[in-house]
Amino acid sequence: MNDPIMLEVFKNKLSAIAEEMGVLLQRTAFSPNIKERKDFSCAIFDNKGRLVSQAAHIPVHLGSMPLSVKSALELVNFEEGDAVILNDPYRGGTHLPDITLVSPVFIEGKPAFFVANRAHHADVGGISSGSMPLSSSIFQEGLVIPPVKLIEKGKIKKEIIQIIKSNTRTPEEREGDLFAQISANLTGIKRLKELVSNYSLQTVLQYMEALNDYSEKMMRNRIKQIPDGTYTFHDYIEDDGLGNKDIKISVEITVSKNDVSLDFTKSSPQTQGSVNAVRAITVSAVYYVFRSLIKRDIPTNDGCFKPINVITKKGTVVDCTYPFPVSAGNVETSQRIVDVVLGALSKAIPEEIPAASQGTMNNLTIGGINPETGRPFTYYETIGGGMGASSISDGESAIQSHMTNTLNTPVEAVEFEYPFMVERYCIRKGSGGDGLLRGGDGIIRSIKLLTDAEITVISERRRIPPYGLFGGKPGEVGRNEVIHRGRKIIEAGKFSRKLKKGDTITIYTPGGGGYGKPTP
Known part of the structure; x- marks a missing residue:
């Protein structure tokens, strides 16, 4: 039986760890984009890559960071002291400037948790400064980093750092920001180990699962308050920067009791310019909208999103395929996806949208x-x-x-x-x-x-x-x-x-x- 007081204690402790990671990342970063604008996110995951807690940082990272962690788990064999770096949008990333670092937390010789952070680097190469070009291919947008070990058994692989530095216009700044990301994860690892030392691994895992169940229950209760039915809306991306105009984003939302399904399959095909969004972006936008409908301070975790089914079609602007360009999909198409989801919901719960x-x-x-x-x-x-x-x-x-x-x-x-x-x-x-x-x-x-x-x-x-x-x-x-x-x-x-x-x-x-x- 879970103690409701301890449930609240663990909710705040886990959230505080993610927030502390963010504070350290901000204060040790080199670039103004991270240290001034706070363009980053930090989160904690269980040993299966499920989101346990995310700090209140960047909503566009909400559904995509878990996909990066799961991609790293699938492709890399983690050992204690490792850290995996990636930015590949087709492996859970968003766009190339967003670099993710994933680190395991070993307890009793096994990875019990993972910590991760994602930060927007001001330049990762590509055809124009800032790596946000009017591109027609992902290869024009910068250096693509698949999930690889940046740190192996506690030792930084300097050759990986050198590859990144050699592909950016601002190498010293990139190196400084990467070391800030490493420091943030080390802080998360330290705090989770302290949590286990104070309460035991079994207790921490028990309350992590309980918090997931609690968030799922709260989300289902919220969805149940939306009248059953089907609600549609569409809007447009104005252009892709390469002459293609009025790119349609369409959603059909079906609410049935305490489940909801969002169908984006009638959206426009993927386009030549960089406004394409990978599926992770679409999922993040949907999760953001429904998480914002809950006014209570519940944990943002995997349980929140179990009642939400997102349907996309490969080869569309909301679920593009490799190697289509994506740099603007993360920043612009994500906003329009939010607009259409809110527009559809305004027909169901007009006073709340x-x-x-x-x-x-x-x-x-x-x-x-x-x-x-x-x-x-x-x-x-x-x-x-x-x-x-x-x-x-x-x-x-x-x-x-x-x-x-x-x-x-x-x-x-x-x-x-x-x-x-x-x-x-x-x-x-x-x-x-x-x-x-x-x-x-x-x-x-x-x-x-x-x-x-x-x-x-x-x-x-x-x-x-x-x-x-x-x-x-x-x-x-x-x-x-x-x-x-x-x-x-x-x-x-x-x-x-x-x-x-x-x-x-x-x-x-x-x-x-x-x-x-x-x-x-």
């Missing part, structure tokens, strides 16, 4: 040579926008939403680390959709280059606005603006170009949709 948020991460990468050091630099950032209004409140303004949970890079950090001047950073007033309750406003961020550089922008909602609900107006679309040699250029949602010293890139991010008919 918000209007569309900005629906994009406004990815900006800039790379060049730093004139002060003579070394290459790569800058990567996602920029917040407006959240959709709900039945109880206006949408939040100038915030990261849905599948990203990162912070912004502070102006001071940007100007300290890079040859940039941030000329403008403010709320984009009035960009939220009107309604009984208004959508949140977007952001204006303007960066002046102090050296020649190559920029790439991957963004959405530049043509099709974030939808309002129940009479609410859509949010305003975003805009990408370049001033090149004194001439203003309105760019497409996805573009890459070389700029000169003194040129400026300004991103106007979308507002969120409104909710309900505006009052006269």
Whole structure:
């Protein structure tokens, strides 16, 4: 019989271990993307690769990190002191900049648990700085790392580090971030061993299983509150950056008692550009939506997702096949999958679902040579926008939403680390959709280059606005603006170009949709 007090104790202890891993990763990382923006996730798994606890980090990693762990378990024979590195999207990854490190926790000579973390590296090679190119193949996006041992029996394999460093524009930064990931896993291993020492392996495993059962019960109770039926919705990715437009994302949600099935098979075929999502991304987006429907503080673990069945079709934009490009699928298509799932659920539980948020991460990468050091630099950032209004409140303004949970890079950090001047950073007033309750406003961020550089922008909602609900107006679309040699250029949602010293890139991010008919 499980003690309910001890169940709560273990819930918080396991969560605290994952959170502590994240704190150490952030504080020891080299790149602003990790140490300032917190673009990473940390989690604990059982010896079968099932998710036990994940810190409240990046939602897009929610369903994909377990697949990376299971892939590592299938392909590698773990020994004590090992750590496996991978980023392959077709083996549980998301896109190539997201590098995952998996480490076993040996107890009594056997792997009892696994700890893992995933961090977005600012550059892993590829045809453009920042490894977020307008690509037509995964080979153009950077170095693909299958599950291989980075650490073997406690000894770091320096040749693996050297291969990674030799394929990136910023080798010292990559090495520093990898060592931060190693340190985070070592902390997780240490804390889990202390937990077993204090309570016994049998007790820890007992309460891990009990927490899984508890989360499953809570999810089934939540699904049961959604009226039985079938609900459909579709929306579009505007383009893939290579001329293909209006790429459909479609879902059919069937709720039956305390189970739910989501069918994405009517979505568009995989496309030439990089907006393709591997199945892991689609699963992550679905899990995020349903986890967010539960207002109580329950553990995020494998049990949460047992009642949820995700159906995809190979060769579609939501379940692409090797070697199609995927760099934007992780950041942009994931957002649209959330939009369509929420849109369908709004027909079932209208008072509990918000209007569309900005629906994009406004990815900006800039790379060049730093004139002060003579070394290459790569800058990567996602920029917040407006959240959709709900039945109880206006949408939040100038915030990261849905599948990203990162912070912004502070102006001071940007100007300290890079040859940039941030000329403008403010709320984009009035960009939220009107309604009984208004959508949140977007952001204006303007960066002046102090050296020649190559920029790439991957963004959405530049043509099709974030939808309002129940009479609410859509949010305003975003805009990408370049001033090149004194001439203003309105760019497409996805573009890459070389700029000169003194040129400026300004991103106007979308507002969120409104909710309900505006009052006269």
